[in-house]
Amino acid sequence: MLNLREFEAAARAVLDPAHADYFAGGAGDELTLRANEEAFARLRLLPRVLRGGGKQDLAVTLLGSRAALPILISPTAFHKLAHPEGELATARAAAAAGAIMIASMAATTSVGDIAAAARTGAPDGAPLWFQLYIQPDLEFTEILVRRAEEAGCEALVVTVDSPARGAHERDRRNGFTDLPDGLCCENLRDPRTGRVLPIVMSPEITWWHVDWLRRTTSLPLVLKGVLHPEDAGIALRHGVDGLLLSNHGGRQLDGVPATVELLPEIVAAVEGRIPVILDGGVRRGTDVAKALALGAAAVGVGRPVLWGLAVDGERGVGQVLELLREELDHTLTLLGVGGLPGLTPGHVRPAPAAG
Numbered sequence: 234m235l236n237l238r239e240f241e242a243a244a245r246a247v248l249d250p251a252h253a254d255y256f257a258g259g260a261g262d263e264l265t266l267r268a269n270e271e272a273f274a275r276l277r278l279l280p281r282v283l284r285g286g287g288k289q290d291l292a293v294t295l296l297g298s299r300a301a302l303p304i305l306i307s308p309t310a311f312h313k314l315a316h317p318e319g320e321l322a323t324a325r326a327a328a329a330a331g332a333i334m335i336a337s338m339a340a341t342t343s344v345g346d347i348a349a350a351a352r353t354g355a356p357d358g359a360p361l362w363f364q365l366y367i368q369p370d371l372e373f374t375e376i377l378v379r380r381a382e383e384a385g386c387e388a389l390v391v392t393v394d395s396p397a398r399g400a401h402e403r404d405r406r407n408g409f410t411d412l413p414d415g416l417c418c419e420n421l422r423d424p425r426t427g428r429v430l431p432i433v434m435s436p437e438i439t440w441w442h443v444d445w446l447r448r449t450t451s452l453p454l455v456l457k458g459v460l461h462p463e464d465a466g467i468a469l470r471h472g473v474d475g476l477l478l479s480n481h482g483g484r485q486l487d488g489v490p491a492t493v494e495l496l497p498e499i500v501a502a503v504e505g506r507i508p509v510i511l512d513g514g515v516r517r518g519t520d521v522a523k524a525l526a527l528g529a530a531a532v533g534v535g536r537p538v539l540w541g542l543a544v545d546g547e548r549g550v551g552q553v554l555e556l557l558r559e560e561l562d563h564t565l566t567l568l569g570v571g572g573l574p575g576l577t578p579g580h581v582r583p584a585p586a587a588g
């Protein structure tokens with residue numbers, strides 16, 4: 234496989250078509266899903282020349298977590314649909330690459346087991362973050378937080394773009410409504426009853442709940458899914474430590490802008506006080522460079538990791554991360570940039586309007 238796009242076709246060849254559609258699909262007409270990649274394509278890179286350079290250092294520290302590259306694994310549900318080893322394979326590959334993995338609350342493996350797998354991938358420690366949908370049952374939400382803390386997660390990523398489930402027509406057409414027998418969302422096991430609870434996406438969650446979470450844990454809090462610059466400002470006032478600028482890979486409200494289109498406004502809104510991570514449509518090292526040049530502290534990738542996992546388990550995820558790392562390194566060299574801090578908005582230009 235020469236690039237991330239080639240993994241999707243290879244994954245489709247091995248996946249149940251309904252599961253491949255679940256991974257690939259977006260909401261509604263999939264306008265936002267397509268927009269994420271198209272917006273990267275509309276940005277041009279402008280290199281500088283004769284500036285020397287050398288080996289690129291791609292390491293970053295994000296909210297205290299040290300990573301070998303500015304590329305995170307965005308939280309995605311149900312890794313065992315892609316490969317029998319599921320999140321364990323993803324975690325080992327992420328740890329070996331030194332990438333931060335954000336484990337989904339809807340993982341098919343418990344966060345404790347994911348953390349243990351990450352440690353086998355990198356004995357010196359591998360940064361793991363945990364993604365959470367705040368549940369109206371706050372007692373259960375607190376149980377989830379404590380599980381993530383006990384597993385050694387270094388940050389909580391709170392997804393706030395889901396007051397309701399996205400409308401995925403591919404899943405409706407395929408009749409894909411639930412996990413096959415034998416798989417479940419292990420993090421949702423309720424110790425009070427032993428039952429696995431459904432994930433509740435509730436419109437009743439408000440900033441009050443963010444304040445509650447702020448009081449409940451000392452872990453850094455990252456809000457995932459803030460799109461409006463005014464909400465970025467409000468997040469700052471609520472003591473949030475970082476933002477993950479995301480439209481859920483086009484799976485929630487269809488028709489919202491591509492994330493990279495919003496990036497300059499969100500970066501301006503937080504005034505450098507907290508890091509902004511971006512996900513959505515990142516498929517090439519050039520996309521990573523564009524996002525970092527426009528002020529992102531790092532990027533996340535969702536679907537390509539699932540394709541890599543489907544194709545070859547841990548090795549497949551490792552290859553996806555390695556391709557992105559190599560492409561980013563090569564892009565920085567060709568841009569005449571001696572390291573990540575050298576990337577500036579001046580390295581990016583919009584493409585001239587068509588017509």
Ligand code: FNR
Nearest residue numbers: 256307308309310337392481482513514534535536
């Ligand atoms: C997701 N995403 C997601 N986000 C989240 O906060 N919790 C979750 O459980 C999931 N689950 C999930 C499943 C699948 C199959 C996909 C494709 C996505 C969204 C994810 O974190 C991320 O925002 C997008 O995937 C990023 O876009 P790309 O890289 O897939 O284009």
